[in-house]
Amino acid sequence: MIDYEHGISAIDADLIRHGMASIHLLRAGDQAALVDCGTGHSLGNIRAALDCKGIAPGQLRYIILTHVHLDHASGAGAAMRAFPDARLVVHPRGARHMIDPSKLIAGATEVYGEQAMADMYGDILPVAADRVIETHDGFTLDFNGRTLAFIDTPGHAKHHHCIWDALSQSWFTGDTFGLAYPECTVDGRAFVFPTTSPVQFDPDALRASVGRLLARKPRAMYLTHYGRVTDVPALGRALLERIDAHVAIARAAAGTGGARKQVLVDALSAFLLDELDAHGCTLTREEALAVWGLDIELNAQGLAFWLDHATG
Numbered sequence: 001m002i003d004y005e006h007g008i009s010a011i012d013a014d015l016i017r018h019g020m021a022s023i024h025l026l027r028a029g030d031q032a033a034l035v036d037c038g039t040g041h042s043l044g045n046i047r048a049a050l051d052c053k054g055i056a057p058g059q060l061r062y063i064i065l066t067h068v069h070l071d072h073a074s075g076a077g078a079a080m081r082a083f084p085d086a087r088l089v090v091h092p093r094g095a096r097h098m099i100d101p102s103k104l105i106a107g108a109t110e111v112y113g114e115q116a117m118a119d120m121y122g123d124i125l126p127v128a129a130d131r132v133i134e135t136h137d138g139f140t141l142d143f144n145g146r147t148l149a150f151i152d153t154p155g156h157a158k159h160h161h162c163i164w165d166a167l168s169q170s171w172f173t174g175d176t177f178g179l180a181y182p183e184c185t186v187d188g189r190a191f192v193f194p195t196t197s198p199v200q201f202d203p204d205a206l207r208a209s210v211g212r213l214l215a216r217k218p219r220a221m222y223l224t225h226y227g228r229v230t231d232v233p234a235l236g237r238a239l240l241e242r243i244d245a246h247v248a249i250a251r252a253a254a255g256t257g258g259a260r261k262q263v264l265v266d267a268l269s270a271f272l273l274d275e276l277d278a279h280g281c282t283l284t285r286e287e288a289l290a291v292w293g294l295d296i297e298l299n300a301q302g303l304a305f306w307l308d309h310a311t312g
């Protein structure tokens with residue numbers, strides 16, 4: 001667990017490897033909340049973190065999902081059983097998938113395959129509808145006197161909102177502000193790149209959402225992948241440039257027929273490795289690709305889907 005300021009901590013979600021996905025813990029007086037909750041395998045780490053902080057299960061009042069992709073939300077059903085006084089706070093487009101996760105499971109099984117689904121996510125359990133709070137753009141939650149404000153942030157997913165924490169003047173960004181793994185940080189400077197995973201990547205919407213986040217002049221961003229980043233204006237510029245680069249790579253790969261997926265994977269790998277090198281990172285090519293894991297594959301799949309379905 002990493003402790004930041006303002007009662008914010010990052011708990012490792014135990015997804016694939018340490019440092020892949022985080023769950024943020026927020027405290028307000030004698031209450032606690034989670035932002036994202038990892039997978040069915042994450043509960044042990046959540047319990048250990050609460051124990052370490054002296055927080056009883058009944059003090060956990062909110063489980064807030066940034067969006068319902070499985071690395072963020074598949075553990076929600078199990079966590080809601082473990083924390084009987086918690087409410088689930090979720091985007092209106094995601095709520096029904098938490099109440100009945102069957103479509104979510106079917107969709108993700110198509111992307112990942114059955115074995116990987118079980119290994120990565122465990123059992124995905126439904127959440128009782130009367131424990132779900134749906135947000136809307138401009139929704140605010142009074143978390144024991146700590147105001148959390150939600151904005152709709154499509155682009156990575158249509159069921160994505162980001163959460164503004166007035167106390168720390170920072171955003172919990174889920175996947176909207178991209179991915180920044182600690183291994184790629186050089187002298188305190190994070191390396192951020194977008195996630196364009198299937199099936200709702202929309203570059204125009206993503207640029208607009210990132211713009212809304214930056215407009216608040218946040219002091220920090222808390223990313224699910226992974227933890228707090230600062231120097232937000234510089235990261236925002238890099239992220240927007242890399243979104244444009246992903247789109248350019250996708251457009252260049254259009255018309256490459258059956259080889260398109262591999263063309264995308266190769267071009268994205270080359271682009272990101274060059275960028276990481278220019279960032280000053282000393283990871284070898286193999287080490288960097290291992291840190292990114294499935295991300296490049298998923299970005300390629302999402303860009304291919306976007307090419308096939310984008311209008312105009």
Ligand SMILES: [Zn+2]
Pocket residue numbers: 067069156157175
């Ligand atoms: Zn996601």
